[in-house]
Amino acid sequence: MTKKILAGMVCLAMALTMFPGVAQGVTQEEWDELMDQFEKLQDKYDELLTLYTALLGGTTPAAGVPAACAGMTSFTRDLYQGISGDDVKCLQALLNTDPATQLDAAAGAAGSPGNETTFFGPLTHGAVVKFQNKYAAEILTPIGLTAGTGYVGPATRPVLDEMLTGPECVEDDDCLSGFICVGGECVPAVECETDADCPDDYVCEAGLCKEEVVEPEEGWLTARWLPTPTGVEVNWGASDVAVGAIELKARDSDITVNRIDINFDAVPWHKIDYLALYDGDDPVKGTDIDSGTVSEITFGTDYRLRLSGLDIDVSEGGTKDITIKVNTPTIPRTPGALTMTTGADAIRGVDTARIYQYATCAGNRQFTVAAAGLGARIETKINADTPEEGFAVIDPDTATQHEVLAFDLAVTRSSARVRTVTVTLSTTTNINAVKLYDGTTAIGSEAAAATTSFTDLEVDIAEDTTKTLTVEVEYAATSTAGTVTASIAADDVLAASANEEACTYAGSAAGNAIYFWEVVPDIDLVSQSLSLVEDQTDKANAELKFRVTALGGDIFVSATATDIVGSSTASTSEYNLDTTGLTATAANSYRVAEDQSQTFTVAGYLDNNAGTAGFFSFYLSLFTWDTTDGGTTNAWDNTNWMVEDIKTSTLYLTD
Structure with missing residues (x-):
């Protein structure tokens, strides 16, 4: 819009000055009035031209920058005694803005404030020396000098450039009408409805964003050491250690x-x-x-x-x-x-x-x-994704591979390369091999031993990062069940520190038990309930509904009443297996076919009249099954990992 206004005014001025014949059909009075309007437009043109130039970063200098520097945003050449130019005049003007760096010229003489020249003479040289000495930290020290030289070179020019490109404004009053000062720059005033429409530190007043006036208040400052970090051990050659x-x-x-x-x-x-x-x-x-x-x-x-x-x-x-x-x-x-x-x-x-x-x-x-250089510190920790206690279904005709441990190696103080990892197994029976993985990549495979070592590894771990490795075992092709756990101690890891100092080790990781079975029931809770008997506070009704899935082959759940039991710690409790939808075999078992599921429901009644008031639950305390019809080989109580979660929530019963 500004460009269009300026262009229109330029065209009008050219028409009136280059083609006076257009006015021949008007009276002198009309001509005088027309010229008066033109003069007003010319004044407006000049005002807009100044504003337009400032907005574009043109020849109008920023607030606080001498007029002699108009059009300059940087010093593009070295300046020294004997040289001349407009940039020398700007240099003198900048130096004269500070009494500590002014040219030693008499008031009103060449080189004094307001009387700057384009010649770099002895007075300018002396003022430059004072300027360089004042800003020694920025100009002299970085290049190994202790006193100003009077030569405006690559070390001095950036400091002068910063003075040239200083903020255009400090407050709104530094800007033209209709503009406000935001971030050191004059920008058009923003129309607004709420404070949210305005820049930071501005509020909406009378439809325009205005600088927020903060009422001065006397405050109170407190400080304290935060609990961490504290007691930090710092190695030689370390950087940015908190x-x-x-x-x-x-x-x-x-x-x-x-x-x-x-x-x-x-x-x-x-x-x-x-x-x-x-x-x-x-x-x-x-x-x-x-x-x-x-x-x-x-x-x-x-x-x-x-x-x-x-x-x-x-x-x-x-x-x-x-x-x-x-x-x-x-x-x-x-x-x-x-x-x-x-x-x-x-x-x-x-x-x-x-x-x-x-x-x-x-x-x-x-x-x-540190008293001496410290090598990398490697801490072994259990990974959150390590397998939970559970089972793996084995095949009598094919070996079965299953993960038994996921562990982390956290490295601090220096980067490290892990060379050896030793894994301890609870048993090696029926285990053909132990394998170590970095993600999906196998980095080691060894014959199973009570302590299986993976050597000549090249696992690089950067300082202050963590690497996760996993351990898998290959279980033999057999029908024989087994239980395997894996663990790693602190000294089971050996590494080389990037700084060639000795590594230190800490921590450990112990996996959960993994049960290898050819045929096994998978038991999971479907629903549970526990509620007070109506008008009673010491008695409750309970129900457990759980699903049994046969994996690896058919399983047979004992149909004997005392082989599927629900219990409670209330003073007395009763249970009953709901046989609706269940059909017992001739050998008194409930058959669950391979890869099929069967839901069982156990109802319970809790009576705490003779007990002590407290919170109680109802749980599956015995589940008996076998792989043969009528068998009762496997009697799992509520301490077994597969049964322990088959329980209700707790409920308060009075006595």
């Missing part, structure tokens, strides 16, 4: 924390060479640790690091967690513990009333730098 964390809390006002002092109980640069504060994953400020950045308070016992200019915003009633991370030298220096404290008034912030608020953390946080 050794402590501070919680900052603002009360009664927003508070901006701008300084944190950390005291050490020993010479810190003997143990660490860098320290940084982090807000979550975002770095706040870091510094090298040496005698130049740390102040000695008491020789040998008290050293203070001051971290200022932090600008950590803590909202009223909110908290901000600041983590302390350190680096250690690659070449070991002085090992041992280093304790961090914050002295009185060590943490300083300012509230919205512009009043300084101070806090400290009670107690301390200690970390230890």
Whole structure:
């Protein structure tokens, strides 16, 4: 839209100046009125041109940048004594904005504020030296200089460029009418209905977004050491190791924390060479640790690091967690513990009333730098997906492979390559082989032994990551049942640390029992209920409904009344097997055909009149089955893993 307005005005101006004949048919009075309108349009054109140029980042300089720098966004060449150009004039103007770097020229003389020239002479050279000395940390120190040179080169130009591209505005008043200051830039005012329609820190007033005015309030700042991390062991050559964390809390006002002092109980640069504060994953400020950045308070016992200019915003009633991370030298220096404290008034912030608020953390946080290089630490842990206690159906004609253990190897302090894993089996009977997998890839296969070792492995695990491995066994082609468990101890894992130091080991992993059967019933709960008898508080009716599925062959459930039993811990209880839909064989069994299911229902009655009030349930306490009709070989009680979950919820009964 702005471009169209400007284009229209340019066309009108050209028509009136290049073709005056168009006005020959009008009176002088009409001509004068027409020219008056043109002059007004010309004024509007000039205003819009200024606005348009500013919006496009054109020749109008940002707020606070000298007019001599109009059109410049950076210094594109080196400047030195004897050179001339508009960029020299901009340089002089920038230097004259700060009394500490002004050219030493008399008021009103060439080179003085407002009287800048395009020539780089001795006065400009001297002012550049003062500028470089003032910003030594940014200009001189990185290139190994200690004093300004007066030469505007690659180290100086970026600092000047930053002054050229400073924020266009600081507040709304710096912008033209109809514009507001957002993020240092003038942008068109936003129409709104609610505050949600406006940028951050703006509110909706009279249909337009206006800068929110925060009423100044005196606040209160508190701080404490967070429980973790603490007692961290740091290896030589480590980086970004979290050794402590501070919680900052603002009360009664927003508070901006701008300084944190950390005291050490020993010479810190003997143990660490860098320290940084982090807000979550975002770095706040870091510094090298040496005698130049740390102040000695008491020789040998008290050293203070001051971290200022932090600008950590803590909202009223909110908290901000600041983590302390350190680096250690690659070449070991002085090992041992280093304790961090914050002295009185060590943490300083300012509230919205512009009043300084101070806090400290009670107690301390200690970390230890290793006496020698520490190799990777490898902790063995059971994986959540390790097989639960259960069964595997075997085949008398074909060997059966089944997973028996899933375990994790968690590596810290350094990356590692796992070379050996040893698995202990509860039995080797009928087990042909033991196999180790990384995902779906077999990385080892060995003949079964009580302790089966997988050697010459090359399982690489990066520092601070975890690798999951699984163990499977190959069960022989047989009808003979068996039970297998697998386990791994801490010293059953051997690895090489990437930093060539000795590894340390911890933890263990023990798998659940896996039952290998040719034929087995799979029992699962279908439904359960337990409710009080009407108008009674010490008596309840119960019902268990469970499904039996025959795997590997037919199974026969004993039809004898005392072979399928429901029980309770109430003072007395009764049970009854509902035989509806069940047909017993001549040998008094309920046959469940292979891969078929049969539902059984056991009803119960609980009477706690003679007992002690409490919570009670009804459960399947005995399930008897066999692979032959009429047999009762397998009598599973409620301690058996297949039966233990066949129970009701609990119910309170009085006595």
